[in-house]
Amino acid sequence: QVLLVQSGAEVKKPGASVKVSCKTSGYSFTSYQMHWVRQAPGQGLEWMGIFNPSGDTTTYAQKFLGRVSMTRDTSTNTVFLEVSGLTSEDTAMYFCAKDDVLTGAPDYWGQGTLIIVSS
Amino acid sequence: SSELAQDPTVSVTLGQTVRITCQGDSLRSHDASWYQQKPGQAPVFVMYGKNIRPPGISDRFSGSSSGNTASLTITGAQAEDEADYYCHSRDSSGHYGVFGGGTKLTVL
Numbered sequence: 001q002v003l004l005v006q007s008g009a010e011v012k013k014p015g016a017s018v019k020v021s022c023k024t025s026g027y028s029f030t031s032y033q034m035h036w037v038r039q040a041p042g043q044g045l046e047w048m049g050i051f052n053p054s055g056d057t058t059t060y061a062q063k064f065l066g067r068v069s070m071t072r073d074t075s076t077n078t079v080f081l082e083v084s085g086l087t088s089e090d091t092a093m094y095f096c097a098k099d100d101v102l103t104g105a106p107d108y109w110g111q112g113t114l115i116i117v118s119s
Numbered sequence: 120s121s122e123l124a125q126d127p128t129v130s131v132t133l134g135q136t137v138r139i140t141c142q143g144d145s146l147r148s149h150d151a152s153w154y155q156q157k158p159g160q161a162p163v164f165v166m167y168g169k170n171i172r173p174p175g176i177s178d179r180f181s182g183s184s185s186g187n188t189a190s191l192t193i194t195g196a197q198a199e200d201e202a203d204y205y206c207h208s209r210d211s212s213g214h215y216g217v218f219g220g221g222t223k224l225t226v227l
Contacts, residue, residue, distance in 0.1 A: 035216065037162075037218070044121075044203075044205065044218060044219075044220050044221040045154070045156075045162065045205050045207075045218040045221070046218065047207070047215065047216035047217055047218055050216065059214065059215065061215055061216075062215070095161055095162070097162075100164075100167075103150070103152060103167045103168065103171065104209075105152030105164065105167050105207060106152070106154075106162075106164065106207065107164045107173065108164075109161040109162055109163070109164075110161065111161055112161050
């Protein structure tokens, strides 16, 4: 079955960077794009971008341009999200979610990775 | 504010029918998908477009769309349906994804 397993929670200081991993299994890794979505405490879902593991191409939401990077490791079927220049406003749960090629909608989701930014 | 507008809260009496709506200009060109999220859990994909239900999702959930509004209907709401519901689609440019602000459904 499709599984997305994300890395564990992290606490970071303002100005630092964080790299979240999303290890996939149960489907053809390069055949499906991956969404990244975040959710600040008590807030709604926020779409960050979508990554194509096949062509190593990405579409980033305008808000995150220049501060976010999405990459992949095809040897381990893992995608990564790196966020730099962290501020307290980046404190959130970060989710990876596989794209459903027929609908273009995120279908299977990882369990989430909590990133806390605090001095 | 999001390009997709949802009512922040909706309530329904146990066993009754409830409709959760999502409004936005981009919905005239792009279908919406719907997600259920319970506290402390990842979202679950429950509906796409005009009534395409992922495997394992109860047939109490149905979807529809008209003009700039997409709807998720729950027929015979159960206590376990109490959750936050989010719509997702493309933004007005068509290049980026966007979520609605979410609707907190309370089952009375």
